[in-house]
Amino acid sequence: xxxxxxxxxxxxxxxxxxxxxxxxxxxxxxxxxxxxxxxxxxxxxxxxxxxxxxxxxxxxxxxxxxxxxxxxxxxxxxxxxxxxxxxxxxxxxxxxxxxxxxxxxxxxxxxxxxxxxxxxxxxxxxxxxxxxxxxxxxxxxxxxxxxxxxxxxxxxxxxxxxxxxxxxxxxxxxxxxxxxxxxxxxxxxxxxxxxxxxxxxxxxxxxxxxxxxxxxxxxxxxxxxxxxx
Amino acid sequence: xxxxxxxxxxxxxxxxxxxxxxxxxxxxxxxxxxxxxxxxxxxxxxxxxxxxxxxxxxxxxxxxxxxxxxxxxxxxxxxxxxxxxxxxxxxxxxxxxxxxxxxxxxxxxxxxxxxxxxxxxxxxxxxxxxxxxxxxxxxxxxxxxxxxxxxxxxxxxxxxxxxxxxxxxxxxxxxxxxxxxxxxxxxxxxxxxxxxxxxxxxxxxxxxxxxxxxxxxxxxxxxxxxxxxxxxxxxxxxxxxxxxxxxxxxx
Numbered sequence: 001x002x003x004x005x006x007x008x009x010x011x012x013x014x015x016x017x018x019x020x021x022x023x024x025x026x027x028x029x030x031x032x033x034x035x036x037x038x039x040x041x042x043x044x045x046x047x048x049x050x051x052x053x054x055x056x057x058x059x060x061x062x063x064x065x066x067x068x069x070x071x072x073x074x075x076x077x078x079x080x081x082x083x084x085x086x087x088x089x090x091x092x093x094x095x096x097x098x099x100x101x102x103x104x105x106x107x108x109x110x111x112x113x114x115x116x117x118x119x120x121x122x123x124x125x126x127x128x129x130x131x132x133x134x135x136x137x138x139x140x141x142x143x144x145x146x147x148x149x150x151x152x153x154x155x156x157x158x159x160x161x162x163x164x165x166x167x168x169x170x171x172x173x174x175x176x177x178x179x180x181x182x183x184x185x186x187x188x189x190x191x192x193x194x195x196x197x198x199x200x201x202x203x204x205x206x207x208x209x210x211x212x213x214x215x216x217x218x219x220x221x222x223x224x225x226x227x228x229x
Numbered sequence: 230x231x232x233x234x235x236x237x238x239x240x241x242x243x244x245x246x247x248x249x250x251x252x253x254x255x256x257x258x259x260x261x262x263x264x265x266x267x268x269x270x271x272x273x274x275x276x277x278x279x280x281x282x283x284x285x286x287x288x289x290x291x292x293x294x295x296x297x298x299x300x301x302x303x304x305x306x307x308x309x310x311x312x313x314x315x316x317x318x319x320x321x322x323x324x325x326x327x328x329x330x331x332x333x334x335x336x337x338x339x340x341x342x343x344x345x346x347x348x349x350x351x352x353x354x355x356x357x358x359x360x361x362x363x364x365x366x367x368x369x370x371x372x373x374x375x376x377x378x379x380x381x382x383x384x385x386x387x388x389x390x391x392x393x394x395x396x397x398x399x400x401x402x403x404x405x406x407x408x409x410x411x412x413x414x415x416x417x418x419x420x421x422x423x424x425x426x427x428x429x430x431x432x433x434x435x436x437x438x439x440x441x442x443x444x445x446x447x448x449x450x451x452x453x454x455x456x457x458x459x460x461x462x463x464x465x466x467x468x469x470x471x472x473x474x475x476x477x478x479x480x
Contacts, residue, residue, distance in 0.1 A: 048377060051380055051381050053376070053377050068381045070375075070377055070378050070380075070381040072375050072377050072378060075374065075375055078256075080426070082254075082424070082425055082428035082429055082431060082433065083370060083373070083430070083431050084429070084430050084431070087431040091366065091367035091368075091370040091371050092367075092378070092382060094367040095367055095368065095379070095382040095384065096382055120429055120430075121374070133378075136378065137378075146381075
């Protein structure tokens with residue numbers, strides 16, 4: 001299977017501290033990679049390096065013609081920012097060079113009601129806002145989607161729906177998914193491979209090898225319970 | 230008031246209203262206000278060296294903008310802090326370079342007589358700023374919500390930032406004649422702040438901001454001679470009155 005992304009010897013320094021060191025992994029096309037690790041392990045830093053927002057050493061090789069849709073970690077938006085969901089999506093559509101009709105299709109795909117998209121984005125609930133960001137990431141027919149903790153600030157039923165939606169989209173559109181998540185039960189269900197980032201040695205492999213109790217204790221520094229649903 | 234002056238001040242106000250929308254939405258209101266102060270040492274130097282004070286002001290603004298942009302990128306200190314230091318220094322140095330009546334004019338604005346080339350240059354500057362905001366609107370909006378999303382959509386974020394700051398500096402330079410160093414920043418911020426209070430969408434925000442900027446500028450220029458007051462403070466008083474009226478209206 002061809003790779004959507006190949007990373008070799010990736011290191012990132014931030015403010016004099018080496019956050020990521022000599023990281024290597026591949027992401028096969030149409031697979032799902034879950035990135036796990038404790039707070040401060042550099043998960044978001046990894047994503048920002050992959051999209052070229054941070055300087056890094058090493059090699060990041062996206063498949064030719066890769067188009068990236070990015071869903072960032074919970075954003076801090078003013079409640080009274082006079083930008084509606086539709087304002088934002090129309091702007092994103094024009095940057096991704098797709099016609100405005102695509103906006104309505106993306107809203108349908110993520111199940112966001114018409115009226116909600118017309119509200120200022122600061123007034124949306126956590127789940128609605130995440131679905132709006134997902135819609136924006138889908139504009140321009142991406143080949144790869146990057147999710148940085150997509151369910152932060154979303155209640156549990158909403159979380160289930162969001163992951164089900166991501167799984168469905170992956171199948172329908174043949175997408176490659178990179179996902180940062182704390183929900184190990186989700187990781188087990190959706191991920192093809194798991195990348196654990198933790199201070200000393202990163203590890204990489206399929207979930208059933210990575211998510212053994214011993215490994216989890218290594219990564220998080222303490223035994224962590226997770227349950228299969 | 231004569232029509233060339235009126236045209237120029239309307240052009241300046243439209244530019245201020247549009248540029249201000251993004252300044253307010255990006256929460257850089259105070260920074261923008263202080264940014265106008267950097268023009269003062271340029272005006273002072275220009276007066277000393279006998280060339281046009283507005284050109285000196287514009288030059289100083291451009292240099293100050295590059296300095297702020299570079300410092301923010303190099304040191305990763307917040308823009309508020311950088312602007313606070315650099316532009317207070319500019320105000321201090323500028324006050325030492327300029328003196329007496331000239332200082333008061335530079336600080337508060339003095340319309341004076343308008344040369345043909347000043348009019349042409351001013352209108353061209355205003356048109357450039359308006360064109361920038363309207364054509365780059367989509368990039369500015371997406372970068373406002375998330376610079377990382379903008380990046381994955383192919384936006385060169387640092388460059389967009391720089392051009393935005395330059396447009397801001399140019400807008401301030403356009404208003405130096407009418408509002409002076411102390412108050413031009415306020416004409417950028419107050420109409421946009423009013424619009425942010427009232428608007429529920431981006432188009433509405435642009436429209437309200439421009440309307441407030443233009444109407445307070447025109448009314449201020451008409452009223453100032455009648456009240457025997459300098460134009461700048463009258464314009465800003467009117468704009469601020471509209472802002473407070475807007476706050477009441479929202480409820």
